[in-house]
Amino acid sequence: MKKRYKIINKNRFYSFITSSFIILSLVIFSLLTTNKVHSSIYKIDYKEVKVAEGDTLWTIAMNHLPSNMDIRRMVYEIKEFNDMDSGYIYPGNIIKVPVIK
Numbered sequence: 001m002k003k004r005y006k007i008i009n010k011n012r013f014y015s016f017i018t019s020s021f022i023i024l025s026l027v028i029f030s031l032l033t034t035n036k037v038h039s040s041i042y043k044i045d046y047k048e049v050k051v052a053e054g055d056t057l058w059t060i061a062m063n064h065l066p067s068n069m070d071i072r073r074m075v076y077e078i079k080e081f082n083d084m085d086s087g088y089i090y091p092g093n094i095i096k097v098p099v100i101k
Contacts (some may be wrong), residue, residue, distance in 0.1 A: 004007055011038060044081070044098050044099075045095070045098070045099040046081065046096040046098050047064065047097045047099060048094050048095070048097075049064070049094070049095050049096075049097050050088065050093070050094050051091055051092060051093040051094070051095060052087050052091060052094070053091045055089065055091070056087075056089070057075050057078055057079065057087050057089060057095075058071070058075060059093055060089075060097060061074040061075045061078055061097075062074075062076065064097045064099075066085060066100050068101070069100060073097055074100075075087070077098055077100065078095065078096075078097055078098070081096055081097075081098045082096055
């Protein structure tokens, strides 16, 4: 003889099922993410480049561009890495170019 369960409070049952599904989804999502945690221990390798006369962010990015990366993405990465508001650079400035593998 099989024991059958009877749902007494449907609202409570549905809220339990919903919250269980959400918790399970969050656990699975957190295990599958491959993003690195940003902390003070996490370091990005970079090269320091001295800006010469006639250099632009575009030419510096082109010279240090990995083969599988878009040039626009590299310019964005350089600007973000150096905390630059604009794309203006001047001769003599030292710019850190992230080494992306």
